[in-house]
Amino acid sequence: MVNVNNLSIKFNDTQILEDINFSVQNGEIVTLLGQSGCGKTTILRTIAGLQREHDGNICIGEVCVSSKEVYKQDREVGYIFQDYALFPHLDVEENISFALDKLSRKDRNKRVDELLEQFDIIPHRKKQIHQLSGGQQQRVAIARAMANKPKILLLDEPFANLDSQLRYKTKMWLKNLIKKYNLSAILVTHDKKEALSISDKIGIIHDKKLLQFDTTKAIYTKPINYYVANFLAEINILPIEIIKDFDIALSEEQIAIIEISKCKISNESSLFEVEIIDKSFCGEYYEVLIKIKSDKENKLIMIKSSLEQINLENKFYLNIKKEDIQIILK
Ligand SMILES: Nc1ncnc2c1ncn2[C@@H]1O[C@H](COP(=O)(O)OP(=O)(O)OP(=O)(O)O)[C@@H](O)[C@H]1O
Numbered sequence: 001m002v003n004v005n006n007l008s009i010k011f012n013d014t015q016i017l018e019d020i021n022f023s024v025q026n027g028e029i030v031t032l033l034g035q036s037g038c039g040k041t042t043i044l045r046t047i048a049g050l051q052r053e054h055d056g057n058i059c060i061g062e063v064c065v066s067s068k069e070v071y072k073q074d075r076e077v078g079y080i081f082q083d084y085a086l087f088p089h090l091d092v093e094e095n096i097s098f099a100l101d102k103l104s105r106k107d108r109n110k111r112v113d114e115l116l117e118q119f120d121i122i123p124h125r126k127k128q129i130h131q132l133s134g135g136q137q138q139r140v141a142i143a144r145a146m147a148n149k150p151k152i153l154l155l156d157e158p159f160a161n162l163d164s165q166l167r168y169k170t171k172m173w174l175k176n177l178i179k180k181y182n183l184s185a186i187l188v189t190h191d192k193k194e195a196l197s198i199s200d201k202i203g204i205i206h207d208k209k210l211l212q213f214d215t216t217k218a219i220y221t222k223p224i225n226y227y228v229a230n231f232l233a234e235i236n237i238l239p240i241e242i243i244k245d246f247d248i249a250l251s252e253e254q255i256a257i258i259e260i261s262k263c264k265i266s267n268e269s270s271l272f273e274v275e276i277i278d279k280s281f282c283g284e285y286y287e288v289l290i291k292i293k294s295d296k297e298n299k300l301i302m303i304k305s306s307l308e309q310i311n312l313e314n315k316f317y318l319n320i321k322k323e324d325i326q327i328i329l330k
Pocket residue numbers: 011012016034035036037038039040041042043190
């Protein structure tokens with residue numbers, strides 16, 4: 001289990017992270033999501049003991065490891081770097097055994113053999129790193145990170161260098177590995193689909209703060225504000241015209257949103273006759289920008305539609321359900 005308590009970090013007087021709090025249970029996968037440069041990697045580095053200057057505390061299991069007191073080699077953390085950080089001058093076997101320098105030669109060889117077998121890389125044991133595919137390099141990096149049987153696995157953009165087929169397989173494989181060994185895993189990505197599909201919990205970082213930290217389902221269905229909602233889902237902000245007609249009351253701080261997938265157009269009459277402003281062919285569907293004809297704000301609404309069932313010569317309408325509308329903070 002990992003607890004991050006009141007973590008704040010400055011680089012050269014610039015505040016990067018402020019008062020970050022979250023915890024990861026054993027067997028749990030937590031993903032930190034946020035735009036490039038928001039501080040995700042810095043959090044992983046701090047937990048691993050690589051970023052030593054910080055305020056606040058990191059606890060691993062029962063032990064609170066202020067970075068200066070418990071060094072990285074004693075933290076029981078396996079870190080898989082974004083570029084894998086394998087040693088190019090060492091072969092696969094040597095890369096893995098590098099992490100096991102505290103063991104006797106006999107025990108080290110035994111553990112390397114176990115890892116090569118477990119991660120299905122026996123045929124590659126004598127290969128140099130440049131002779132491996134991206135997927136094989138990643139397995140070597142994970143084998144090295146797992147060599148000392150860590151309690152915590154930190155993964156920085158683990159799928160970034162893999163093609164889409166391999167991404168899917170690796171995601172399932174990694175999820176099973178984390179659950180099998182009951183690890184606390186923290187994953188960093190800026191890919192929201194990846195985060196939703198692999199995580200038990202998600203944290204959204206923005207403007208130095210952890211805006212929301214919750215189970216995947218809760219954060220998706222009950223985002224605390226527009227930033228979180230827009231980060232995780234494809235949404236429309238509804239124009240006042242619609243809000244009034246649905247008899248929804250909004251305060252100054254609130255907006256009404258709806259997922260793009262819940263917005264349809266058809267020739268079936270509704271209160272909202274629409275016109276098409278633009279459409280783009282995207283293969284399986286068109287992205288269609290529409291506007292409610294009577295909307296004086298001229299707010300554009302995005303929908304995805306095959307446009308097949310619609311006769312665009314006739315009047316057509318926006319069909320949405322009141323129960324699909326969410327009221328959130330701006
Ligand atoms: N050692 C350092 N010294 C000074 N600034 C740093 C240092 N490490 C990181 N930063 C800065 O801190 C900010 C956060 O960096 P970090 O790598 O944690 O972001 P990130 O969210 O992981 O980004 P990305 O998604 O692009 O990898 C960036 O502005 C970066 O330039």
